[in-house]
Amino acid sequence: MNRRSLVALSIAMSVAATACHKSAPPATQPTPTPAPATSMAPPPPPAAAPSSAPVIRSEVDPNAAAAAATATMNDRIHFDYNMSDINSADQSRLDLKAGLMKQFPALRILITGNCDERGSDEYNIALGMRRATAAKDYLIRVGIDASRIDVSSLGRQSPIDPGQTDAAYAANRRDEFKIVAGSQSLRGR
Amino acid sequence: MTSRVCLAVICLTVLTGRLAAQADSNRIRLSARGTSDAQPGILVLSGVGLDSVRAIIQRDLTYSDRFFVPPIPDSIATLHGQLNPTLYQDTGAAWLVELEPAIHGVDVKLYDARTGALRNQATVAAPLDGIKDDRLAIHRISDQIVGWTGGVGIAATRIAFVMGLKQVWRIDSDGANLVRVSPADDLAMSPAWSPDGSLLAYSVYRDAVWTLYVQKLAGGAPMRVPNSSAGSDYGPAFSPDGRTLAFAHGAEKGSDIEVADLVKMCCAHRLTFSGALADNVTPTYSPDGNRIAFMSTRSGTPELYVMDNDGTDTHQLVSSAFDANDKALPSYTPSWSPDNAQVVFGRDTQAGGAGRRLFSVMIRSGQVVERSNSGQNEDPSFAPDSRHVVFKSRRSGREQLWILDLESGATRQLPTPGVAQVPAWSRTLGPNP
Numbered sequence: 248m249n250r251r252s253l254v255a256l257s258i259a260m261s262v263a264a265t266a267c268h269k270s271a272p273p274a275t276q277p278t279p280t281p282a283p284a285t286s287m288a289p290p291p292p293p294a295a296a297p298s299s300a301p302v303i304r305s306e307v308d309p310n311a312a313a314a315a316a317t318a319t320m321n322d323r324i325h326f327d328y329n330m331s332d333i334n335s336a337d338q339s340r341l342d343l344k345a346g347l348m349k350q351f352p353a354l355r356i357l358i359t360g361n362c363d364e365r366g367s368d369e370y371n372i373a374l375g376m377r378r379a380t381a382a383k384d385y386l387i388r389v390g391i392d393a394s395r396i397d398v399s400s401l402g403r404q405s406p407i408d409p410g411q412t413d414a415a416y417a418a419n420r421r422d423e424f425k426i427v428a429g430s431q432s433l434r435g436r
Numbered sequence: 437m438t439s440r441v442c443l444a445v446i447c448l449t450v451l452t453g454r455l456a457a458q459a460d461s462n463r464i465r466l467s468a469r470g471t472s473d474a475q476p477g478i479l480v481l482s483g484v485g486l487d488s489v490r491a492i493i494q495r496d497l498t499y500s501d502r503f504f505v506p507p508i509p510d511s512i513a514t515l516h517g518q519l520n521p522t523l524y525q526d527t528g529a530a531w532l533v534e535l536e537p538a539i540h541g542v543d544v545k546l547y548d549a550r551t552g553a554l555r556n557q558a559t560v561a562a563p564l565d566g567i568k569d570d571r572l573a574i575h576r577i578s579d580q581i582v583g584w585t586g587g588v589g590i591a592a593t594r595i596a597f598v599m600g601l602k603q604v605w606r607i608d609s610d611g612a613n614l615v616r617v618s619p620a621d622d623l624a625m626s627p628a629w630s631p632d633g634s635l636l637a638y639s640v641y642r643d644a645v646w647t648l649y650v651q652k653l654a655g656g657a658p659m660r661v662p663n664s665s666a667g668s669d670y671g672p673a674f675s676p677d678g679r680t681l682a683f684a685h686g687a688e689k690g691s692d693i694e695v696a697d698l699v700k701m702c703c704a705h706r707l708t709f710s711g712a713l714a715d716n717v718t719p720t721y722s723p724d725g726n727r728i729a730f731m732s733t734r735s736g737t738p739e740l741y742v743m744d745n746d747g748t749d750t751h752q753l754v755s756s757a758f759d760a761n762d763k764a765l766p767s768y769t770p771s772w773s774p775d776n777a778q779v780v781f782g783r784d785t786q787a788g789g790a791g792r793r794l795f796s797v798m799i800r801s802g803q804v805v806e807r808s809n810s811g812q813n814e815d816p817s818f819a820p821d822s823r824h825v826v827f828k829s830r831r832s833g834r835e836q837l838w839i840l841d842l843e844s845g846a847t848r849q850l851p852t853p854g855v856a857q858v859p860a861w862s863r864t865l866g867p868n869p
Contacts, residue, residue, distance in 0.1 A: 328788060329766075357644055364835075365789030367768035367782065367814055368598075368857050369626055369671035369684065370731060370738060372646065373691040373715035376668065380688045398688055399644035400668065404601045404623055411830075 313433035317426060319343050320356065324382060326420040329366060331377040333385055341382060344424065345389045353429030358382050360400045361407075361423065363416035368403060375400030382422045397427065474844075476530030476585075478503040479549065483515050483536040489562070489574050490535060495610055496578030496591035499848065501824070501841040503531070503585075519545075521552035533581055544577055546584045556584040561867075571612055572865055579864060588821040594862045595817075595826050596627035596636055597837060600854035604638045609819075609861075611850050617651065626858050628672040628681075633865040637661065637681060639670040646670045648683055650698065662696050664704045669694070673719045673728075675745070682707070682719040682728055691715040693730055695745075707747030710734045720772045720779070721745070729753050729770040729779055738766035740781055740797075753779065754797045754804060763787040767795075769815050774863075775822035780807065780842075782814035782827075794827060794840065807842060816840075817861045826850065826859045 322344070324337035333341065348354050360375030379398035387393050408415035478497055482490040487510055498505045506529075519534045524547075532547040541561040548555050558580060562573035572592050579589025593609045596617065604618035604627045618624035623641040630637070636653055639646045646668035649658035663669050667687035674681055678698070685694040685704075690711030696704040707728070708716040714734035721728055729742045735756070743750035757765040767783040778796040785791035792814050794807040811831025818825055819839075829838045837850040837859050850856075 359644065365792075366738070366766070367718060367731070369717050370715065370733075370768060372625070372668065372670050373684065373686050373717050376686045376688070377690065377715065383688065397644060400646075400686070401623070401641065402625070404625065404641075406601075 309434045313430070316347055316351075316433045317430065320347060320354070320426050321424050323421045323423060325417060326378055326422075328363070328416070328420065329374065331360075331374065331381045333381055338385065341385050342389065345386050345391055347433075348386070348391050348395065351429060351432045353432040354426060355395045355397070355428035357397045357399060357425045357427045359423045359425070360398070361405060361419060361421050362403045363419040364403045364406065364411070365416065366403075371402035372400050375402050378420075378422055382424075475502060475504045477528055477549075478505055478531040478533060478581075479508065479513075479524060479527065479529045480505065480533045480535065481508075481513050481515050481519060482534070485537055486535050486542065487514065489542060489577075492571065492574045492610070493533070493535070493578045493581070496575055496589070497581065499591070499610060499839075500578070500582050500587065500589060500821075501844050501846050502582060502587050519547075521547040521549070521554070524549050525552055531585060535577075542577060544580060546581060571608060571610075573867070575609070576867075589864070590819040590821045590824055592865050593820060594629075594633070594865060595837065595850065595859050596629060596638075596862070597852070597859040598625055598627070598857050599852055601857070604636070605852075606636070607850065607852065614852065617653070626671045627860045628674055629860055629862040630674045631676055631678045631863050633862045635674075635678075637672040637674065637683075639668075639672070646686070648672055648681070650681070659701065661698070662702055662704045664694055664706055671718045673721055674698075675721050676723055676725040680725075680745075682721065684715075684717040684719070686715075687711070691717055693717075693719050693728065693747075707743065707745075708732070708750075718769050720770050722772050723774050723776045729772055731768055731770065735764075737764035738768055740767045740770050740779070754781070754783075754795075755802075757783060759785075759787050761787070768792075771816045771818050771825065773818050773822040774820055777822060778805075780816040780818065780825050782816065794825070796842070808840060808847075813838075815858050817859050819861045820864050824861075826861050828857050828859060 322340050324333065324340055358379040360378035362371040362375050379400055383396045383398050386396055406419045408418045480490050480494050490513060494505050497503050521532055524532050527549060529549040532549040534545040536543040538559045541559050543559050545557040546555045547553065560577050560580060562577060563570040575591035578591035582589035591609055594606045596604055596606045599605045602623055603616055604624045605614060605616050607614045617636055618638055618640065625639045627636055627638040634653060635650050637648060637650045639648050648661035648669040650661055651658040661681055663685050667685050669683050669685050672681050672683040680695050681698050682693060682695045684691045692706045692708040692711040693716045694704050694706050710716060714732055716730055716732045719728045719730045726745055727742055728745055729740060731738050732741050739756060740753040741750055742753040754767055759765055765784045767781050770779045770781040772779050776799055778798050780794055780796050782792050783795050785793055792812045794813045794816055796805045796807055811829040813827050813829045816825040816827040823843045824839055824841055826837055826839050828835055832849065835855040835857055837852060837856045838847050839850055840847050
């Protein structure tokens with residue numbers, strides 16, 4: 248692993264420590280900050296400048312760094328009811344993903360849109376696709392090649408929270424991100 | 437006194453007076469109190485060994501919402517010898533059904549209870565145990581009886597739906613015989629019946645794509661439905677002749693209505709072209725197959741539209757609705773009645789997805805009529821009689837299937853062990869569905 252990669256992983260770790268959601272496996276979360284249950288999550292802090300993150304090879308566990316980067320890539324974004332607009336906080340989350348995708352060209356991802364249970368169940372598949380595509384379009388706009396991003400929709404068929412509260416609805420209106428290729432490169436291999 | 441109370445009195449009177457009355461061959465006098473003011477009473481009597489058949493038919497006739505079926509003790513309803521219809525002339529019932537065992541079936545007779553005259557009779561092939569798929573044969577007896585009285589029966593039908601947000605299941609119209617249809621390991625959505633009931637179309641989520649299949653219910657591997665390009669396909673509807681499948685084709689830039697030729701399994705093409713700006717989903721055919729109603733967000737709000745089956749002559753089917761603050765109220769999930777009288781759909785009555793009720797738009801007048809007034813209701817699907825719809829509602833606390841009689845307003849639950857959604861009601865099923 249070269250120094251550039253280590254720096255990037257360090258950034259990913261520091262970002263994940265403050266911005267990761269409950270989508271990340273608990274064992275890999277640097278801090279157990281619970282996810283906000285609404286789409287109005289506070290924006291994550293800006294990524295640290297590379298120069299402010301000195302990294303010594305011996306201090307970085309490649310597995311932990313890869314896990315942190317994976318958590319950043321997996322971090323969900325959320326939507327308002329019946330909308331597919333990406334809010335500013337989630338734009339920051341997408342910027343972090345874009346940074347990693349630029350850093351690791353082998354990364355390919357699948358974005359899956361999800362909805363709350365309101366609205367017709369079949370329309371929710373269309374709406375979920377629109378949400379996934381909104382994230383893909385943003386990543387393309389910030390320089391990621393479209394061929395590296397697949398989109399899908401589960402409609403309201405895969406809720407995080409089966410409840411009928413506003414908080415449950417907000418948690419379910421989301422894009423899920425999954426690395427489908429290139430995850431080994433995060434470990435420097 | 438209502439006819440229901442009257443007939444209940446009749447039953448008690450029969451119970452106490454039957455033997456003596458029959459012994460001296462006098463007509464049974466059963467506190468006749470006039471005819472029904474709402475639903476005609478119907479008495480179902482059967483020979484020995486047909487108790488379970490009689491019970492299924494009594495329930496079917498109740499669920500038809502066309503009759504009052506008084507609860508009759510087995511001791512009264514079981515015939516020991518030939519029925520003398522004249523004994524029931526004064527019961528207040530309008531109809532009398534006699535069931536007798538026949539070779540490989542049941543002899544069914546329908547009498548006018550007031551005159552004792554035989555109105556119709558038939559021998560219907562049916563097993564007498566009434567288990568699993570054999571129940572359909574008994575349901576067909578019920579539908580025969582309803583047909584003799586001038587109606588369309590809905591007993592020999594099934595409802596397909598998604599249970600537990602996972603697989604497609606089917607259940608008989610009376611709530612019996614729950615069977616999984618789609619593969620156990622995949623998510624599946626949006627079932628639709630072919631007009632003859634032999635096929636079920638549904639969408640399977642595999643490799644991050646919703647793919648439409650048509651499955652023969654008699655067996656065999658599901659057949660993949662072609663589409664025009666890569667993407668997800670869901671929300672299918674068979675044309676009334678069974679030759680075409682309309683469905684939503686969703687890709688990155690939105691969803692359009694497509695059709696595919698099911699005979700040649702080819703030639704999928706789009707009927708709508710607004711997907712880049714809007715989503716178009718949930719097609720439903722008019723009974724003549726010439727028109728397709730569907731939901732579109734082309735106005736910015738989910739609204740119902742109708743077009744010719746070639747995608748031309750599109751216009752809004754139902755006028756837009758707004759709340760007191762002028763916020764648009766979305767409409768969803770149209771289902772076209774088999775008699776072409778109306779399209780039933782779900783519409784929010786409050787902004788933010790709340791207060792979803794069922795409404796009808798009457799085809800001839802364009803009038804919009806509210807059909808339900810409690811719970812979150814959506815996804816209506818018409819029964820063959822054009823007066824019953826099955827729909828999803830949360831009125832019991834969780835998403836379950838309910839059946840509404842549009843004429844009487846009567847509702848009943850179709851209980852399922854898991855949460856239920858996207859129900860589809862079959863047409864009347866023949867002997868080999």
